[in-house]
Amino acid sequence: MIRFKNVSKTYQPNIVGVQNVNLHIRPGEFVSIVGQSGTGKTTLVKLLIAEERPTRGQIIVGGWDISGIKPSEVPLLRRQIGVVFQDFKLLPKKTVYENVAFALEVAGVNPRRIKAIVPQALKIVGLTDKTGRYPRQLSGGEQQRVVIARSLVHRPKIIVADEPTGNLDSLNTWEIIDLLKRINGFGTTVVLVTHNREVVNALNRRVITIDNGLIVSDQEEGKYML
């Protein structure tokens, strides 16, 4: 599903983002990428969603080599990868329903399909009773669930969650992790970037540890080691 072959990313003047990364994430896997701040976790996410291009190496997503992806092809890639961020990135002047529908609107989906898909996504995240609310009227956990619903509407094969629980309390954190596990249960590959030791240890799934831009450990049923 996702393959990094000798991938390095260097920022000007000479700052190493990631170095010689080799990894293979199979379809349907739930992988946690852990590491301390500034070690290259977010660079990996940016490379995966083509926000950055690798300085060296090859990145293949679903058989598609995105190492030299054209700007016009990036939207197509983004529709195949659902992205969840720590800071939610919701539009404050749009309701829950409109925020989720927005992802389909900008992709040119017709209104009838939008009306069919959005309620399904909101049902998965358990927000059917809050469709008319604005982000400010929701808790952090609920806002993150809206983001997850939005990332699901394109029925992506991969969900990348970059520190999705970073702004949440313990209760909401577990709600989001449970939701990600449920989505993974549908067959979607989940890449969770976190430095939450408790979450990683409780998941008991594959853990990739990054330090100074290098993969220092890759365990099938790993624990948080740093």
Next chain:
Amino acid sequence: MKTATLFRVIRFGFQNFFRNFWLSAATVSVLTLTVISINTLLVLNVLGKIAVSTVEAKVDISAHFRSDVDEGRIQTAKVTLLGMQEVRDVEYVSPEDNLLRFREINGQDSDLVASLDEVGENPFGATLIIKARNTADYPAVLQALSQPLFTNLIEEQNFEDHETMVARLNAITSRLEIGLLVVTGAFVLIALMIIINAIRVSIYTHREEIGIMRLVGASNWFIRGPFYVEALIWTVLSVILTLILLYPLLLLVQPFLQRFFGTNSIDLVAFYLVNAPQVIGLQLIGIALMTLVTSKMATARYLRI
């Protein structure tokens, strides 16, 4: 592109316009000034041409023949003159008509007419009024009239020299045109800068939305489209505003033009109505091209897509 997407791009364009209303108003104002100066240039051009042709129409040469020259020879002279490339028209005025004109001009009770009555016979010969094709052709006609064929027959010739006036009019209109071109150019430049700045502010205002659009897979066209729609709204509004401002102004100016140019005058309102598709269409296309190219530059620079 799908119809649904097109409608969404248009909707977002209108949203952009209204969310930055005052910035949009400023942009439309400067664009309107630009369109007004373009129209002034156009009107001045039309009026300048009318003024020159009015003066040119008054230029002619009157060749007064001696009273003893018979009509046959004068008609031969007329045919000879009409044969010249430079001559457009030659009008024959008989001695009787000349006498009649003299009486009309001087009035029946004047001393001149009284002395004419005393003479008893018509002292006037026939006249040929010669009009050249262009004012520049008159020297050639005067040259021809100085040939012995004509000098022996002609008693006197008057050349109403309006050449200096035509040249002065041409100089004034071309100077005015240059001045207006400079003003229009300045407005175009200001408009370009304001458009770039307006789009920059608009992008800044929508940076969050644009970021999310990118994140969820909006195409570059979908992100740029609303800015183009906004630019088109500015264009259409500025042209409409110009027409609204221009119409009463033209109505106000029309009587003065009528008085100044007389029968040669042009009805500017009618001119605009008759030429509406070309005049309004060309301005719409021109301003739209300007705003769209500027929007493309601004979005390329500030959206980085």
